[in-house]
Amino acid sequence: MNDIVTRYLETWNATDERLPELLAEHWSExxxxxxxxxxxxxxxxxxxxxxAARAQFPDFVFTPVGAVDAHHQQARFQWGLGPAGEEPVIVGFDVVVVDAEQRIQDVRGFLDKVPA
Structure with missing residues (x-):
């Protein structure tokens, strides 16, 4: 499931040109x-x-934080958002469920660390 998380974070970091391609390939309709x-x-x-997230944080990138915990068709993991190569300013925790084709079907996200 590490590859699912990688594709998920790639989607959040995608440019406008690449975003539709990543969604079509890795996310269910x-x-x-x-x-x-x-x-x-x-x-x-x-x-x-x-x-909207990219517009709000144009110079930030999403990165994995810690290990991915997965079983069956789901994975939970933490991610960080901040300037590339620096400590994340925002940290969240997401659960991703994939469909039978291993495409992202359902995401439930939580915010663990948000600046004041």
Missing amino acids: DCLYVDPLAVAEGREAVAATVR
């Missing part, structure tokens, strides 16, 4: 993304959510 700030149903809504 009827995917669902939920976190404290957003609910996105379907690839287009996820794309809009990713674009």
Whole structure:
């Protein structure tokens, strides 16, 4: 499931040109993304959510924090968001469930560390 997390974080770091390709390849058509700030149903809504995050934090990157814990068709992991090569400013915890084709189907996200 480490590759699923890698593809997930690639999606969040994607440029506008690469984002549709990553969503089509690695996310199911009827995917669902939920976190404290957003609910996105379907690839287009996820794309809009990713674009909004990239616009809010244009010079930040999403990186893995710690190990991935996985079983069956799901993985949980922490991620960080901050300037490349530096300590993350924001840290979150997500659970990703994949479908039978190993595409991201459902994401439930939590924020663990947010600056004041």
